[in-house]
Amino acid sequence: MEEVDLLIKHGKILTQNSEDRIINDGIIAINDNTILDLGNFKDMEGLYEGEKRINAQNKLIIPGLVNTHTHLAMNLLRGFGEGVPLQKWLDDYIFPVEEKFVNEEFVYLGSVLAGLESIKYGITSVVDMYYFEDKVAEALKKIGLRGVPSYSILDKSTPDSNNPEEAISNAKNFIKEWKNDELITPGIAPHSIYNTSEDLLLKTKKMSDKFNIPLSIHLAENKREVSEVKDRFGYSPVNYLDKIGILDSNVIAAHCVHVNDEEIKILKNSGTNVAHCPISNLKLSSGISPVGKMSNKGINVSLGTDGSASNNNLNLWEEIKTSILLQNIKCKEHNFNVSDTFFMSTGGGAKSIGLSQELGSLEEGKLADLVVLNSSSLEWFPCYNVKSNLVFSINGCDVEYVIINGKIVYENGEFKTIAKEEIIEKSRRIVEKVESFSGNKKH
Numbered sequence: 001m002e003e004v005d006l007l008i009k010h011g012k013i014l015t016q017n018s019e020d021r022i023i024n025d026g027i028i029a030i031n032d033n034t035i036l037d038l039g040n041f042k043d044m045e046g047l048y049e050g051e052k053r054i055n056a057q058n059k060l061i062i063p064g065l066v067n068t069h070t071h072l073a074m075n076l077l078r079g080f081g082e083g084v085p086l087q088k089w090l091d092d093y094i095f096p097v098e099e100k101f102v103n104e105e106f107v108y109l110g111s112v113l114a115g116l117e118s119i120k121y122g123i124t125s126v127v128d129m130y131y132f133e134d135k136v137a138e139a140l141k142k143i144g145l146r147g148v149p150s151y152s153i154l155d156k157s158t159p160d161s162n163n164p165e166e167a168i169s170n171a172k173n174f175i176k177e178w179k180n181d182e183l184i185t186p187g188i189a190p191h192s193i194y195n196t197s198e199d200l201l202l203k204t205k206k207m208s209d210k211f212n213i214p215l216s217i218h219l220a221e222n223k224r225e226v227s228e229v230k231d232r233f234g235y236s237p238v239n240y241l242d243k244i245g246i247l248d249s250n251v252i253a254a255h256c257v258h259v260n261d262e263e264i265k266i267l268k269n270s271g272t273n274v275a276h277c278p279i280s281n282l283k284l285s286s287g288i289s290p291v292g293k294m295s296n297k298g299i300n301v302s303l304g305t306d307g308s309a310s311n312n313n314l315n316l317w318e319e320i321k322t323s324i325l326l327q328n329i330k331c332k333e334h335n336f337n338v339s340d341t342f343f344m345s346t347g348g349g350a351k352s353i354g355l356s357q358e359l360g361s362l363e364e365g366k367l368a369d370l371v372v373l374n375s376s377s378l379e380w381f382p383c384y385n386v387k388s389n390l391v392f393s394i395n396g397c398d399v400e401y402v403i404i405n406g407k408i409v410y411e412n413g414e415f416k417t418i419a420k421e422e423i424i425e426k427s428r429r430i431v432e433k434v435e436s437f438s439g440n441k442k443h
């Protein structure tokens, strides 16, 4: 009998492997950060002894979810300036507050809180795009969440850099520092075409090539962006990025709401990944992305919550459900089904961050990022189709264990890495300052 670090017995395992195998009474043996073995309980009984054991009877085990577009620290701005139209919200609320309050402490605390909220919903990897990304990386390490903190590059001064040159140099140092970390994949994030000059876009692309890291960008999010970019450059946003040579398989293009058939072809041929953020797109009245069509054409599509300031939570299960409902209207003819939808949150996410060999499915030799759901709750009964229940019925309320890189980070409502009360207490002081600065008192 072989001794392993963690043994999960008797669960139903949704592997999400290429054959879409489901094991009804399964066993998973985890050693260090890796799935050493998995299979039918009756075939493997007696092979392994676990130092830590989980009895997963009446539970479902799934690969961890991947949130491929968010701004974690914006958790501290959740609900701030609610009900104000987009441009006024940005100009009068978000930008001034970010300028005054976003510092290392704000980013660290906000990212810890957002990271914990992510874990609670079974998210095991996040792609962040904000400022002070070294603090985001520290926060993720502290709570044991895998992630791609991506350094924001804009044409103007930002909370972490006095000018774009400084931002580029900070980003380089950040990438070098975190390049070989087992939980962190550093990324680069030119904000958008309208906020990042061509010269800067090319510099970020060079960095992405050199270090082979993800490049995140907001793309074709709303009509205003499309017409602004067309006016300034003579091309649509996707065409423009293609023209200057930015698009490739390292790119995670967030939103892609307003893309036509020709642009879909460009995204496909370049291998660009699309991060679909349906709730943020609805909340900000941006539109409905044609992800059914994009996925049907072979584009890798994943899901993102966007930041808590435009969602207003990090529950990716809401994106899962909303995305399929929207495609029922938008791309009916492409028959976008529950399997395609759930894949976006697992394998699609893993591919977007360049880790499809390591993550996205439960298989021998892959990293042990997985979620154990209690499947005996009312929402689970009956279960004619596991994926139908996952996509439409459960809304993330049944997460019992979250295991990331082989470590249990969440168990029955408790975070194993940090005391959240202390972080909330420290964050409260920041929230009070934001409130008094804006006069945005609670109603």
Ligand SMILES: [Zn+2]
Pocket (backbone or CB within 6 Å): 069, 070, 071, 218, 254, 306, 307
């Ligand atoms: Zn965003």
